[in-house]
Amino acid sequence: KPAAALWAAGGMAPYDAVLLSCEGAATTGASPANLATYAQGGGMVYAEHWQYSVFDAAPFTTQNIATWTTGANFLTGTTNAVLATTAAGAGLQQWLVGTLVNGELPMLNTEAAHNATLGTASSLELAADANASVPNAPLLFSWSEGGVGTAGGRIVYADFHIGSSSADYGTVAGSTTVPAGATYPTGCAPETALKPSELVFLYTLFDGLSCGN
Secondary structure, rough: OOOHHHHOOOOOOOOEEEEEEOOOOOOOOOHHHHHHHHHHHOEEEEEEHHHHHHOOOOHHHHHEEEEOOOOEEEOOOOOHHHHHOOHHHHHHHOOOOOOOOEEEEOOOOOOOOOEEOOOOOEEEEEEEEEOOOOOOEEEEEEEOEEEEEEOOEEEEEOOOOOOOHHOOHOOOOOOOOOOOOOOOOOOOOOOOOHHHHHHHHHHHHHHOOOOOO
């Protein structure tokens, strides 16, 4: 569906979940109000990196989800992640058994960023470790739309790029350069084992976006 049709009133309604990958800049043509309506009606949303711009606008700014820092804000230094001591973090830890190294999740080459300072409405799942340029920066968190006990859906925000660590389109892992004319799936680099960021994304699809509580 064209972006304009998706962001129009009711444009997301046919879908159980909407995945909003980073567009390399603040999202153009977005309608935060229509996204909120979709989620409040039970829709599930996964948003990545620059998509924070959708939530740095009404009606989300009144929900105490987070305060947002504009720009790319990529972290430097070690970007291993620490799992939060929340129910969501505990579930994710079970999913990642065998992937953790010294209790941390290697999140190399994911262009991890720091765009959010969490509010009380959000549930933290992953945060940058103490060696990152912004220690404890939230990397993955979620919140419910519509309030507890309603039919509201859930929004998950990831402040990192999944594909960057995977050498998508044949690039070197961590590169932001996409060769001219690259297409999916023939342009993607072959993979073996799933990367940690991909495992986190799959967990989000199976668990974080499976119910609104």
